[in-house]
Amino acid sequence: MLAWDVYNYDSTAAKGQYLAPAALFDRTYAVNQAENLPHSVAEPGSHIATGDDGTRHGAWLDQMTAYLNGHGTLWALNFDLDWSTGDYRLRDPASRAAWTAFCA
Secondary structure, eight states: OEEEEEEOOHHHHHTTOOOOHHHHHHHHHHHHHHHTOOEEEEEEEOOOOTTOOSHHHHHHHHHHHHHHHHTTOOOBOOOOOEETTEEOSOOSHHHHHHHHHHHO
8 A cells, every 4th residue: 555645735725725636646546556556645634725714625625535535545644733834733614524524
């Protein structure tokens, strides 16, 4: 198995953006397929993008987890840390609801 750390980078979130799941994960899937190994994501994450109250972050989490489920990812853990460049913890209602739905 190969498991990946994949982030919506700080510079992207600072611009108020969340990258599409395909932009984040297509290359990781390609590597896993080339190696004939299962796919997992050890640390997906993004802090809240500039100008977002968490609603768009929750929608991004829904899109990301749907993409992972649709591509046969075995497991994913959320990167949950108040880092020096941004708070990656799921502290707003929309983000918590999205991750809880994925884990259910």
